[in-house]
Amino acid sequence: MQMQLGIGAIFAALFLILYAIPNWVSSPSNVRNIVLSPLFWPYILGGLTGLTGLALLLTGRQRLGSGDPVNEPIDDPRQGVLRLTAIAGLMVATFWVMPWLGMVWTSMLAFVALAFLVRTRHPVTAFVCAIVVPLVLYAFFAHVASVAIPQGELVRLP
Amino acid sequence: MSLIDSVMAGLALVGNWEAFLSLAIGVVIGVVGGAIPGISATMAVALALPFTFPMQPINGILLLLGVYKGGIFGGSIPAILIKTPGTPASSATILDGHPLAAQGEAGRALGMALWASCTADFVSNLALIFFAGFLASFALSFGPPEFFALILFSLTIIAGVSGESLLRGALSALLGLLLATIGLDLVYGTNRFTFGDPNLMGGLNFIAVLIGLFAIPEVINMAWHPTGHIGKVQKLGSKWVTFAEYKRSFRSIIRGSFIGVFLGSIPGIGAAPAAFLSYSEARRKSPNKANFGKGEIEGVAASEAGNNGVAGATLIPLLALGVPGDVITAIIIGAFMVHGLQPGPMMFVLNVDIIYGLFIGLILSSGILFIVGGLAIRGFRPVADIPKRILMPMVLVLCIYGVFAVNNNIFDVGVMFVMGWVGFVMSRYHIPAAPFLIAFILGPLLEDNFRQSMLMSGSSPDILLRGPITWFFWALTVISIVAITRGTLRAAKSKD
Numbered sequence: 001m002q003m004q005l006g007i008g009a010i011f012a013a014l015f016l017i018l019y020a021i022p023n024w025v026s027s028p029s030n031v032r033n034i035v036l037s038p039l040f041w042p043y044i045l046g047g048l049t050g051l052t053g054l055a056l057l058l059t060g061r062q063r064l065g066s067g068d069p070v071n072e073p074i075d076d077p078r079q080g081v082l083r084l085t086a087i088a089g090l091m092v093a094t095f096w097v098m099p100w101l102g103m104v105w106t107s108m109l110a111f112v113a114l115a116f117l118v119r120t121r122h123p124v125t126a127f128v129c130a131i132v133v134p135l136v137l138y139a140f141f142a143h144v145a146s147v148a149i150p151q152g153e154l155v156r157l158p
Numbered sequence: 159m160s161l162i163d164s165v166m167a168g169l170a171l172v173g174n175w176e177a178f179l180s181l182a183i184g185v186v187i188g189v190v191g192g193a194i195p196g197i198s199a200t201m202a203v204a205l206a207l208p209f210t211f212p213m214q215p216i217n218g219i220l221l222l223l224g225v226y227k228g229g230i231f232g233g234s235i236p237a238i239l240i241k242t243p244g245t246p247a248s249s250a251t252i253l254d255g256h257p258l259a260a261q262g263e264a265g266r267a268l269g270m271a272l273w274a275s276c277t278a279d280f281v282s283n284l285a286l287i288f289f290a291g292f293l294a295s296f297a298l299s300f301g302p303p304e305f306f307a308l309i310l311f312s313l314t315i316i317a318g319v320s321g322e323s324l325l326r327g328a329l330s331a332l333l334g335l336l337l338a339t340i341g342l343d344l345v346y347g348t349n350r351f352t353f354g355d356p357n358l359m360g361g362l363n364f365i366a367v368l369i370g371l372f373a374i375p376e377v378i379n380m381a382w383h384p385t386g387h388i389g390k391v392q393k394l395g396s397k398w399v400t401f402a403e404y405k406r407s408f409r410s411i412i413r414g415s416f417i418g419v420f421l422g423s424i425p426g427i428g429a430a431p432a433a434f435l436s437y438s439e440a441r442r443k444s445p446n447k448a449n450f451g452k453g454e455i456e457g458v459a460a461s462e463a464g465n466n467g468v469a470g471a472t473l474i475p476l477l478a479l480g481v482p483g484d485v486i487t488a489i490i491i492g493a494f495m496v497h498g499l500q501p502g503p504m505m506f507v508l509n510v511d512i513i514y515g516l517f518i519g520l521i522l523s524s525g526i527l528f529i530v531g532g533l534a535i536r537g538f539r540p541v542a543d544i545p546k547r548i549l550m551p552m553v554l555v556l557c558i559y560g561v562f563a564v565n566n567n568i569f570d571v572g573v574m575f576v577m578g579w580v581g582f583v584m585s586r587y588h589i590p591a592a593p594f595l596i597a598f599i600l601g602p603l604l605e606d607n608f609r610q611s612m613l614m615s616g617s618s619p620d621i622l623l624r625g626p627i628t629w630f631f632w633a634l635t636v637i638s639i640v641a642i643t644r645g646t647l648r649a650a651k652s653k654d
């Protein structure tokens with residue numbers, strides 16, 4: 001695991017230094033000193049990431065197979081990956097649907113979907129909470145905290 | 159006017175039930191606001207501000223100060239119960255508070271958080287009363303080079319929150335520093351990793367990053383392993399904090415209080431770094447060092463002492479110099495101005511009754527916080543008993559509302575989700591999240607002060623060692639690095 005991290009950090013540092021910083025950080029042409037340039041700090045951080053990656057790689061090689069922390073195993077890794085894909089999809093859908101459907105309705109659907117995904121043993125409670133929690137939060141944020149909660153284009157709440 | 163006359167004048171101003179009630183209501187609003195992720199102490203103070211306009215100046219300001227103090231403690235409640243810090247200041251409380259909750263000892267953690275908060279709050283108030291003038295003049299002598307040296311030293315606290323591997327902690331911190339560079343460059347106004355998106359020009363929203371990093375990975379982890387929590391108790395528990403535990407943690411509480419007072423008196427640092435520094439120092443000095451991060455009650459005490467120690471001290475530059483120490487005091491300064499008061503040296507001459515009235519009110523606030531906080535712990539008790547597979551969807555919805563409410567921006571919700579995945583991957587690779595957060599907070603301050611120093615000196619690095627304050631912090635940094643290196647080498651040897 002430590003070696004994987006080290007290799008990942010080295011690749012990330014190379015990507016930053018060779019591609020990301022030159023292309024995605026702009027600097028005015030009249031900067032007289034490198035230490036004042038907007039590029040200076042990202043390059044320093046990129047270099048330090050590379051060095052840390054190297055150190056991780058070397059220490060990882062020294063203790064190959066021993067001393068690495070272990071994650072708790074799960075019974076159904078394939079199902080787990082499917083659930084992870086589903087929750088990623090749920091997050092993407094929540095983000096894109098919210099402006100159209102409104103935060104309250106989107107939250108209700110997200111609540112039900114997540115409760116289903118984690119196989120709740122209290123489906124009725126989950127369903128009631130899915131309706132009540134977003135409504136209570138809406139009432140608080142919209143009417144007490146005066147936050148303009150997105151209402152969406154379908155059903156508008158008072 | 160003699161000191162006794164000033165105290166009597168202050169007492170005459172606050173010795174009535176309206177002032178007491180304002181303070182108590184403020185503390186209640188603060189605790190509830192702080193306990194709701196996304197509201198935060200800052201937002202609670204901002205929301206309460208308009209309600210103070212028709213009030214007497216002293217009552218209005220006391221209400222806001224009550225909200226501030228209540229909010230800082232309130233943030234620890236969700237941090238301990240659901241691993242979602244109610245305010246950025248309570249991020250460090252998660253490190254040991256949540257593991258205690260997972261062991262079925264949430265009540266003990268919350269009790270210690272309350273005791274440590276009230277003690278630190280009291281120490282901070284006393285510091286405000288006795289050292290306002292002295293500390294304000296010291297803080298006034300801080301320029302960019304001094305800030306740079308101080309923040310560089312503060313970054314060494316990363317070692318204290320890195321857990322088992324310093325290198326993983328360093329990698330986490332570098333990731334935090336890199337993400338903090340997103341946005342417009344503060345000197346030249348050019349784009350850095352913004353991809354032309356206006357939402358990224360102001361940088362990543364801190365609350366979205368914070369909640370994304372700590373709360374969302376729990377939700378994702380629940381999807382990965384829905385039955386993983388079965389057998390692990392998550393209850394308030396019947397065990398409460400004992401006086402013996404408080405006594406054992408007392409040194410860390412007092413140390414944390416003074417760290418909070420010191421950092422709080424310097425404008426712009428804030429409560430979160432103070433909490434992490436206090437935690438790191440407590441871990442370094444504790445005989446139970448190995449238990450930190452796994453549910454050590456002293457860790458909760460140190461974090462809460464650090465962040466509450468800041469609460470009174472941020473008023474030092476506000477009252478003595480008219481300079482707000484953080485965002486909350488910047489809002490409170492608005493309340494002073496609305497009531498025709500101008501904080502600063504002249505206020506000690508023209509409105510000495512209000513100054514002493516505030517001092518008396520602040521001392522009272524520690525006691526009120528103890529009572530209200532105790533009730534709040536019992537009030538939020540049901541949260542610990544909710545089945546986890548109902549709680550996690552609730553956390554998700556609460557996070558969506560809370561993060562959106564900070565800037566009224568759906569983009570921040572997206573940032574929170576992305577950071578949630580970053581946090582999940584980090585947890586799978588056992589990379590600690592706390593160094594990321596510290597670096598994300600301190601990174602922009604470090605870079606800005608470095609570049610301002612370079613601008614001041616015409617790019618000469620000599621300015622970074624220009625006086626006794628910078629020498630002091632450089633020396634502390636060197637000593638810390640030497641101590642960290644020795645500790646790491648010793649740990650590696652003992653493993654072999």
